[in-house]
Amino acid sequence: MTIADSARLKREILLRSMFPSMPVAAHVRFIELLEDVELAAGKVLFDVGDPPDRFLFLVEGRVTMERPGERAWEFAPLAVVGVMDAIMERPRTRNCRALELSRFLSLRIADWFDMLEDNGQIARAAIRNFATQLHGRWRELAPRVERQSELPPPLATGPMETYDKILALRRAGFLRSAGMQAIASLATVAEPLHLRAGETLFELGSDAEMLYVLTRGSIELTAPGDFRYTHRRGDLVGGAAAFCHALPGYAARALGDATLLCISEQDFYDQAEEHGRLTRGTLKYLISELEPLLEVDESSASTTSAPMALRPPQVTSGA
Numbered sequence: 001m002t003i004a005d006s007a008r009l010k011r012e013i014l015l016r017s018m019f020p021s022m023p024v025a026a027h028v029r030f031i032e033l034l035e036d037v038e039l040a041a042g043k044v045l046f047d048v049g050d051p052p053d054r055f056l057f058l059v060e061g062r063v064t065m066e067r068p069g070e071r072a073w074e075f076a077p078l079a080v081v082g083v084m085d086a087i088m089e090r091p092r093t094r095n096c097r098a099l100e101l102s103r104f105l106s107l108r109i110a111d112w113f114d115m116l117e118d119n120g121q122i123a124r125a126a127i128r129n130f131a132t133q134l135h136g137r138w139r140e141l142a143p144r145v146e147r148q149s150e151l152p153p154p155l156a157t158g159p160m161e162t163y164d165k166i167l168a169l170r171r172a173g174f175l176r177s178a179g180m181q182a183i184a185s186l187a188t189v190a191e192p193l194h195l196r197a198g199e200t201l202f203e204l205g206s207d208a209e210m211l212y213v214l215t216r217g218s219i220e221l222t223a224p225g226d227f228r229y230t231h232r233r234g235d236l237v238g239g240a241a242a243f244c245h246a247l248p249g250y251a252a253r254a255l256g257d258a259t260l261l262c263i264s265e266q267d268f269y270d271q272a273e274e275h276g277r278l279t280r281g282t283l284k285y286l287i288s289e290l291e292p293l294l295e296v297d298e299s300s301a302s303t304t305s306a307p308m309a310l311r312p313p314q315v316t317s318g319a
Contacts, residue, residue, distance in 0.1 A: 007036070011105070014059060026119050033111045037104040039063070045081075045096040045104075052086040054108045061102025065094040074099070084291070086112075087283045117276035124269050127279065130286045131243035137293045138240050142229055160192040160215075160259070168215040168261055174236045177281035185271045186278075190261040195254035201237065204251040209265040212237035217258030223250045230255065240286060 011031050037056065039045050045056070048067060058079050065073040065081070073094070075081055085092050086109045116123040160168070165187040169175055175183055190213070195201060201219060202208060212219075219231040221238060227250075231237050237260070238247045272278040 014105070026115065026122055029115065030107075033107055033115075035106040037106045039098040039102045039104070041098050041100045041102075043098050045098070046092050047095045048092055050092045052082060052088075052090065052092055052109060054106050055083055055086055055112055056081040056096070057105040057107070059103050059105055062099040063096055063102050064099055065096050067094045084287050087280075087287050089284075113276070113280060116279050120269060120273045123272055123279045127282050127286070128244050130283060130290075131240040132246075134240040134286050134290045134293075135244050135246050138289065139223070139227065141293045142239070160261075162187055165190050165192070165261060169213065171215075171234050172213045172236065173234055174282060174285040175278075177277065177284045179275060179277035179281065182271060182275035182278040182281070185275060186263060186268070189267040189271070190263050193260045193262050195258045195260070197254055197256045199254050201252040201254065201260070202247065202250075205248050207248055209245070210247075211242050211263045211265065211268055212252075213261040213263070215259045215261055218255045219252050219258060219260075220255050221250050221252050239289060243282070243286070 008031060011034060012027070015027060015030060037045070039061075045063070058075055058077050058081050060077060063075050063081060065075070081096055081104070082092065082094075085094075089109075116126060166184055169183045169186055169190065170180075175186070178186075192215075193201075193212075195217075201212060204223070214231050214233050214235045214237060216233055218233075219235075219237055221227075221229045221231060231252075236242055237252055238250060241247050241250065268278075272282075
């Protein structure tokens with residue numbers, strides 16, 4: 001076996017453990033795009049302000065991500081390092097320094113987004129993976145986070161035509177970076193739903209795979225353990241829970257007269273396959289929702305463990 005064959009086999013074994021159900025064709029392409037990176041103890045892989053040109057899958061060793069005046073984040077295999085800045089397409093906000101000899105598999109961010117646009121299963125799995133990791137923190141911390149954004153202006157009451165649905169979806173936080181073409185396409189499959197005060201949107205245990213965008217009024221989300229959260233217009237009901245099949249753990253009802261746009265999960269991902277910016281925009285939304293929670297988490301933390309050891313998306317066949 002040649003060195004090249006040996007390295008390829010090692011990558012295949014590693015990737016099959018990280019992505020056990022990834023389609024074979026995607027697996028082959030992934031392997032071809034990966035690059036090996038080695039970092040000696042004490043060396044810096046990237047610094048604050050550097051462009052986020054790649055993802056780094058940590059396969060051996062330990063690294064820390066640091067920023068002056070803030071708690072360091074420590075990562076161990078098989079974490080994905082530097083992913084938030086890469087998805088947000090902004091300069092690095094923390095450095096990455098090796099605590100011991102560390103090895104990575106590197107994937108250029110442009111190649112990653114190309115893969116998301118070319119393979120609907122990978123795109124769906126990436127969204128679900130980020131949403132799952134965000135949801136755990138959101139469930140615990142969201143009621144404690146002060147909202148910074150202003151409410152979008154209310155829509156006029158009455159029947160919703162396609163133009164009204166486009167306008168409402170443009171104001172939805174999770175579609176802020178989706179692009180006009182994607183929003184217009186979603187508007188064609190979005191169905192309006194009007195609720196009276198006190199009416200139920202869904203019960204605890206409901207298994208409907210839907211996205212509910214609140215366009216007027218407010219919705220109270222509740223869950224066992226005295227969880228309560230009030231959604232306002234522009235919100236995706238359940239936030240990250242809507243993207244990781246966690247809505248059955250909640251119940252939702254209208255606090256006053258409310259209007260929502262309902263989009264089936266399948267329709268959403270069908271549109272995402274046609275409009276790559278919809279996938280990118282959803283990932284940006286998930287990261288933008290995560291960061292305020294990390295700040296709350298850090299303010300009460302006494303350890304230096306990583307706030308979230310992001311894992312690669314687990315691709316499932318079918319849905």
